[in-house]
Amino acid sequence: MAYRWILFDLDDTLFDFPAPRALETTLAHYEVQLTPELLADYQQLNQGLWQQFNAGQIDSKTLQFERFSQLAPLAGVTPWELNQRFFAAILDYSAPLDGVVSTLAQLQGKVGLGIVTNGFGDIQRARLAKSGLTGCFDFLLVSEELGVNKPDPRIFAIAGEQMANCPVGDVLMVGDNPLTDVAGAAAAGMETCWFDLHKQGHAVAATHIITDFAELLGLPRVAALLA
The missing domain is CATH 1.10.150 (DNA polymerase; domain 1)
Incomplete structure (x- = not known):
């Protein structure tokens, strides 16, 4: 599914x-x-x-x-x-990483897309606007604006509200940080994808591991969106 x-x-x-x-x-x-x-x-x-x-x-x-x-x-x-x-x-x-723009273009309209970032509201929103990708996402949650940071389960609960309380097992969290992104989302019951951007090769307990952003499209439950 x-x-x-x-x-x-x-x-x-x-x-x-x-x-x-x-x-x-x-x-x-x-x-x-x-x-x-x-x-x-x-x-x-x-x-x-x-x-x-x-x-x-x-x-x-x-x-x-x-x-x-x-x-x-x-x-x-x-x-x-x-x-x-x-x-x-x-x-x-700042600019989108390789493969991000084309991958998001294929996913947009086929699945809900959101951002959950530990950062500062003004700069994160400005970077997203500059990239022209704002319209790809249904919501953007910034820790500074919420007063709670990943991996705190409260920020994932807020994301759940934005997703109309979608079952957490039907949500994938993609991020580069094994603690804040992977462990935080896993603790909330979500499936996870560690983006090993710098090819560190650590043993990370994620549902999926990718080293190139476009590999996201090949994950079985993502590929099903494109079938």
């Missing part, structure tokens, strides 16, 4: 997240060079903050401020200003 709904993560699932390039451009505006050491320090700090954010331990404003707390003094600006310029650069560089 075909899926009735397919849900997607956004970053590194539907769209690339060109953080190093955007950060380099952001700092260059202030005549600061992004060295490998600065990038590594930023990534370590940012990753830790995102883990706290996903666990509900800090809010989005704290994350956005603190991740630039070390770089902002080098640029001579506040972390808020650096964060806003970084967002602008992300919007400039």
Whole structure:
């Protein structure tokens, strides 16, 4: 039996997240060079903050401020200003990943499509609008706007309401994060597809695993939509 709904993560699932390039451009505006050491320090700090954010331990404003707390003094600006310029650069560089546009075109109208993303509302909505793909999706849920993050079961429950309480076994969640996307959706009773974008090859307890987005169309309950 075909899926009735397919849900997607956004970053590194539907769209690339060109953080190093955007950060380099952001700092260059202030005549600061992004060295490998600065990038590594930023990534370590940012990753830790995102883990706290996903666990509900800090809010989005704290994350956005603190991740630039070390770089902002080098640029001579506040972390808020650096964060806003970084967002602008992300919007400039972000684009759908290979295979996304053509895959969504084949699925649209044959199955319900939604996005559930741990991110910030303004930038996520702007990136989706820029891509021209907004009309492909029946709904977009952004953790910042809801006050709850994946893998918290409450965000999947909210998605369930958007899907008119479709049986969870008829829903597929597609995402790149084994914890927030795969484990979170599985705990809610959904089938899952780990998009191993970077071909890490880890053992992930997902219903399906793909390394190319277009492979989604070959999954049995997705292929049934196209038959």
